[in-house]
Amino acid sequence: MLFNSYGFIFLYLPAVLLGFFWLARVSHAFAAGWLALASLFFYGYWNPAYVGLLLGSVAYNYTFGLWIAKAGVRHDHRRKKHLLIVAIVSNLLLLGYYKYANFFLGNINAVAGTQLTLGEIILPLGISFFTFTQISFLVDAYQGKVKEYSFIHYTLFVTYFPHLIAGPVLHHKDMMPQFAHASTYRFSYENMTVGLTIFFIGLFKKVILADGIAEYVGPVFNAPAAGVQLTFIEAWGGALCYTLQLYFDFSGYSDMAIGLSRMFGVILPLNFHSPYKSVSIIEFWQRWHISLTKYIREYLYTPVTLAGTRMGFGKPALVEILCSLVIPTIAIFLIIGLWHGASWNYVIFGGMHGVLLVINHLWRKRSFWLGDKKAPSGFLARTLGWAMTFASVNLTFVIFRADNMATATAIYKGILGVNGFVMPDAWLFKWGMFGQWLEAHGMAFGATNGLIGGGAINWIWILMLIVLLAPNTQQIMQHYKPALGVPAMSATRLAWRPTFKAAALVWLLGFIAVINLSKQSAFLYFQF
């Protein structure tokens, strides 16, 4: 079931809300159970067969979590460690089978010339999210950080429908206390207004902005496979359209997830915080898919980097940098790339970001290495930093979106102007005198493939203005704690209050989105 569908908005959501708050008057456990069941229905609506897999995974990890905790209480560290290893390995095997088995077999076949196959394996939706969520639970149980072991709350924590399919990656310490808190089960008009507002902002972003610009993405990314050589404008236009589509799709989804959860009185962690305003690639990863970055940092990056630092300690500077920064960063980002999907494109995407992060970290450390006194931080430096960061992200998203390396290469060629800098001939007519002036001054207008027209250009500049100048949802909702972990930010005149004007505006956004729902499409992040 999609958040941006009539069935979800007009049937599922009202029914689940009514059931939840009605049952909460009888028993909090009933209400939590109802929400868990509703979440399983939400999941099963896509493919009922995988509800069993999800439930099995929940029961398995809950049991192992309990055993690990009991072993901890008995100070049986050896057993605790064994249990943790078995549980994590089995989770990774499950994920590996569904998500990566055919990818690895395909590579083995390509290298060894074998014909190994497991047949078609349908990837269960959200398997990366619920696997990672539960691994963190197991690790925390091992470290003695888990305080609550209610099975209903645990099931709800894993299956909770606002996050189940496309995140954020939840941490039990954020969620379990909220499920246990009595105030969660009391209907609150404030939660409802805040939730509705955030949900409709997200719905508008997804249905109108992301889906609006999406129509220009496919033709450009499909063109190389049809033998079309992309012009400079087309390649840049296609790449920018996808970068913006992904932004509004992910941002819209994150808002909807946060808004939906808020209606139930549960505050989700922040997952998306204006990443395209970042002035460095390090900052970008602090703002993009925040819950995943935090997860990776806490459970993978920090331990690996610490180990690397220990290994490199006292060695020559270059070895130290390699051990403490270069190798861990690139390795972790290769894994992040692979997390997005079983394809070399994603691996390369991760590798590119790993390299960019290493460069960024080295740049920051240059004062130490080169004796610089102070990093430039003026407007010009920030603008340059932003431009470089945005261009880098935009370029890496080409390989993220391309179906294969050949397509990505063809688009990169267009971006570099290998196929020429011709402007579409239609623009010469549209631009009138200005077009003629440009032509007279050497600008070439001619036949292009027609993949990026004036419509796409308008979408790009309008959405760029929104990305760069408009306050994000957290800023708009800053008086009402929209999400967990929202950094301190400056006040905005557009801060939301439950006024008549705000209600009318949000209704308008929601209405426009609702009447455009018939063009429903799957969220991009569902595939990950």
Add this chain to the structure above:
Amino acid sequence: MKPDHKRYVWLMAFCFFCSIVPILVLNLFMVNGSLENKPNTLLASQWQANTQGIVSPPSVLENAFFKLLRLNDRLPDINTVVFGSSTSYGITQEAFPSGMRLYNFSKNANPLGYAIGEAEYLLDHSQNIKWFVIPLDWSIGFIYEEGDPQQVSAADPAMSKTISIEASKATWLQKIQDSLSYPRIAGLFQLLKSIYAAEQKYSAFRQIFLQPSSDEYLCRDGTIAKDFDIQHRNTCTGFRFDGSWTYAGHEQVGNARALIMAATASNSRYTRNLLKTNGEPNPVFLRHLAAIARRAEERGGGAIFVLPPLLVNMENEFLQHPWLGVYLQKTKQGLARWAEQEQLTLLDAGQSERFGCKAEEFIDQHHATAACYNKIFTGFWQNTGEPNMAVGNARLRATQK
């Protein structure tokens, strides 16, 4: 002042209720009339059979079922069928000699592969159909489509009890989705505006929302009309008894130059269609078409293949284009060569200005009205001579040469 969240929630709920519910209810009333609704389509067909008037069927866009009903109703009286898509809507009985009694069986978005299948079906099942008028559209890309022609049944759907009583297949969820979609809502506001502007407002409201069709009314030329569709109520827009479309409620082309510029731009659908196969028509289609002509000649008739008229000077503009012109020449020369080799009748009306058509006789770049088609066929018959019904196509072809 304490923020009033309760008021906000109820205000939002009220706004949604007041905006969504009336739209949903009003559009649901109309959805039945504009999704392909078979019972109402039967009513529309029966009404035209009885009155020979102008009718717009329940779904103007999905009119295949209506056309099939009408074709089967007309089959005993006719000997000529016009196939194809909406580009052929302007072909009327007036454009043909009285001996050729036609039904314009063209349907919205009907590809050439499908039209070939329909012609082959009629050759197999209807002995009295002797003349086959088949458009070869390059501008909308049908001539370039890949694959084999479809196998089609043009059997009378009214004879099948299951079809004749079948209600619309759309589910309630589909209807609700359709009712809340942007195009529907935009259409609803247009209708509400027209009701507001109508002299008899209740009557206008009743005809649109409470009845499956409008009341009967008279067009300027005295023809009776009835609208089962809701898009162009009371404008005499619809199918004539001969199957042609009146285009009465459509706006004529205003700025032809702008349309031509848009058409020849590299991102236009016309350009993209030419690029599909770089101007190479589907040879399988051509083989089937030649076979259709042979079989039609054997029964004393023939086939007339028409390259439909395009907005004045538009094709010329394409032909002068440095590389699109090459592709279009390839199409036109290829078809001419094919017609020559197979001794077929090919009427190339692409450059409509050569036949005296005017920009205002078009609705857009490739939809010509009856006025233009009549000029084209008048010229055609003057060149070829009207077919002698006794000797059939042999004379037509000889005159064409």
